[in-house]
Amino acid sequence: MRTTTARAYPNIALVKYWGKADEELILPAAGSLSLTLDHFETTTTVVPAPDAETDVLELDGALADAGQTDRISTFLDHVRDLAGRDDRVLVRSRNSVPTGAGLASSASGFAALATAAAGAFDLDLAPRDLSRLARRGSGSACRSIPDGIAVWHAGDDASSFAETVPAPDMRMIIVTVNRARKAVSSREAMRLTAATSPFYSGWVSSTEDYLEQMVAACAAGDFTRIGEITESHALRMHGLIQSTVPPIRFLNPTSHAIFDAVAEARESGIEAYSTADAGPNVAVIVRPHDAEALAEKLSGFGDVRVVGPGPGAHLLTAADAVP
Ligand code: PMV
Structure with missing residues (x-):
């Protein structure tokens, strides 16, 4: 394992996602399409903590509450399953916008965490598999893995990922x-x-x-x-x-x-x-x-x-x- 840092930007949907077909796999009831932005980024560092008993989350320099920590720990369990390891980690994350204020901080947050955690656990994922992984943290996060305008396909676990589509500049x-x-x-x-x-x-x-x-x-x-x-x-x-x-x-x-x-x-x-x-x-x-x-x-x-x-x-x- 290694210490890894990733950056991701929020996305704003032009065709919205609202409703799941599967709560556990976070599969959407319908597809959606979004624009990933060039501002309001989240930067996240994942530090291996092999001797720790629990994951620790620091959000904008302060220790996160139990609810937020549980949510990223559940996501990290999924990363640990993929990697076949059980190491805990320290996650340090900085948002350039306030968390949870309707500016898609969960999208940039889980896209950055998925990218940093995949690196930290040495998972060599293809872009669509990284998008599928981010989806498990927060559905809309899968759309912050690709650049620019991205479509997130509804489907099953294997086919529900986001990818860039051609679009005019805006x-x-x-x-x-x-x-x-x-x-x-x-x-x-x-x-x-x-x-x-x-x-x-x-x-x-x-x-x-x-x-x-x-x-x-x-x-x-x-x-x-x-x-x-x-x-x-x-x-x-x-x-x-x-x-x-x-x-x-x-x-x-x-x-x-x-x-x-x-x-x-x-x-x-x-x-x-x-x-x-x-x-x-x-x-x-x-x-x-x-x-x-x-x-x-x-x-x-x-x-x-x-x-x-x-x-x-x-x-x-x-x-x-x-x-
Ligand atoms: O991925 P979540 O759970 O943050 O849900 C996103 C929901 C909306 O932002 C309202 C719509 C969308 O498609 O991003």
């Missing part, structure tokens, strides 16, 4: 409305939606349909169609989530105001489309030449950042280890 404006940790985790909220929403089966079948159209729009470089599907699918997901019993709402009045401002910008000739994950923050896709002007228009709603397509998860050199 920018994303992240409008951070609220940095607080969300009240319900996506994992728990998803489970409740699948168990209680009368719209769930329609959501699953229509998502597969949208995904097929989205992959075709990406291949054709059709930004307008990509945008229309992105905004429509995001609103459909939030509608679905609100139909959970008892209801769950992630968007707040500011989030809705941003969706409205983006629709107004469209009327005035800046073509842009909104989406939002399990939180109030909004991500807006836009053509590269319109990004700065639109970011300026949205700056009154919160902290605004223009980001682009980013690299997949990768190993760093020892000099970059998280202290």
